[in-house]
Amino acid sequence: MKAKDGVIDLLNRILTANLTAINQYFIHSKMCENWGYERLHHKVCKRSFDEMKDAEEIIEHTLYLEGVPNMQRLGTVQVGETVPEQFTLDLKAEQEMLKLYTEGVTHCAKVGDYTTRHKLEDMQKDTDDHIDWIETQQELIKQVGLEKYLAEQIKKEGS
Amino acid sequence: MKAKVGVVDFLNKVVTLELTAVHQYLLHAALCKNWGYERLQHEFHELGMEEVGHASKLIDHILYLEGTPDVQKLGSVKSGPNVSKLFEENLTFEQEDANLLREAITHAAKVGDYTTRHKLEEMIKETDEHIDWFETQLRAIKQVGVENYLSEQVKKES
Numbered sequence: 001m002k003a004k005d006g007v008i009d010l011l012n013r014i015l016t017a018n019l020t021a022i023n024q025y026f027i028h029s030k031m032c033e034n035w036g037y038e039r040l041h042h043k044v045c046k047r048s049f050d051e052m053k054d055a056e057e058i059i060e061h062t063l064y065l066e067g068v069p070n071m072q073r074l075g076t077v078q079v080g081e082t083v084p085e086q087f088t089l090d091l092k093a094e095q096e097m098l099k100l101y102t103e104g105v106t107h108c109a110k111v112g113d114y115t116t117r118h119k120l121e122d123m124q125k126d127t128d129d130h131i132d133w134i135e136t137q138q139e140l141i142k143q144v145g146l147e148k149y150l151a152e153q154i155k156k157e158g159s
Numbered sequence: 160m161k162a163k164v165g166v167v168d169f170l171n172k173v174v175t176l177e178l179t180a181v182h183q184y185l186l187h188a189a190l191c192k193n194w195g196y197e198r199l200q201h202e203f204h205e206l207g208m209e210e211v212g213h214a215s216k217l218i219d220h221i222l223y224l225e226g227t228p229d230v231q232k233l234g235s236v237k238s239g240p241n242v243s244k245l246f247e248e249n250l251t252f253e254q255e256d257a258n259l260l261r262e263a264i265t266h267a268a269k270v271g272d273y274t275t276r277h278k279l280e281e282m283i284k285e286t287d288e289h290i291d292w293f294e295t296q297l298r299a300i301k302q303v304g305v306e307n308y309l310s311e312q313v314k315k316e317s
Contacts, residue, residue, distance in 0.1 A: 023230040034222040063193040071182040071236040
């Protein structure tokens with residue numbers, strides 16, 4: 001099926017954001033593992049895989065719309081040197097992604113592409129969940145203090 | 160533990176290659192799905208996940224060596240208009256991967272970093288298996304013809 005005006009371009013911009021987020025969360029999760037924060041390692045790694053699933057869906061949908069997915073672009077991967085810094089940078093990445101999704105949803109509704117809109121809305125929901133989680137961690141650090149927060153990250157849940 | 164001279168550089172070069180491979184296989188899996196070749200979609204997806212595993216191990220090891228993993232670089236992602244072309248591109252890609260790994264292994268041995276060497280040797284084994292797989296597919300296409308080959312790729316092995 002041929003894509004409506006501007007849809008492929010939007011999907012490719014979202015794809016770039018997703019591919020960048022995969023790398024950013026992946027390196028953060030690996031750093032947490034290296035620091036001994038098993039719980040965070042696990043949580044952040046899952047976030048990276050969520051982004052990979054989104055990227056996969058965007059690529060497949062772009063091909064379905066007879067467009068060419070751009071796999072060659074990568075945004076700036078912002079690496080945090082401490083856990084709070086990582087949260088700040090990941091929150092920024094998620095908020096930018098949310099903005100892109102909102103733009104995409106509005107555009108798709110305007111040109112009448114409701115399938116793409118629906119897909120983007122689903123992804124937007126995941127992004128909201130990610131933002132909520134990061135904000136909760138930041139609030140927790142404020143309330144209990146960084147040291148106590150980090151001490152709770154050493155063991156993975158359920159182990 | 161502090162890394163020996165040049166080891167982190169080599170590891171980062173391999174990271175770039177693995178991350179590029181992830182993008183390439185992600186794309187090829189989606190292309191095969193779009194063309195209706197479910198078996199190949201599945202194979203490419205598996206290859207992509209193996210490369211994620213490699214990148215993961217390399218980054219872990221770089222951090223252990225107190226180096227900085229570089230996840231900002233991306234090599235050239237190759238694609239193609241049909242399955243045969245994808246196979247050819249991937250074969251070249253995996254061969255380059257093997258060459259780089261061989262260089263890195265030689266270097267690690269030279270500076271006496273046997274842990275890194277051992278890790279890279281495990282990776283090159285899997286890279287060799289990928290090369291073998293692509294060569295096999297290309298040979299099969301030559302022997303049975305591309306149409307017969309492709310018609311066997313429509314259904315995933317169960």
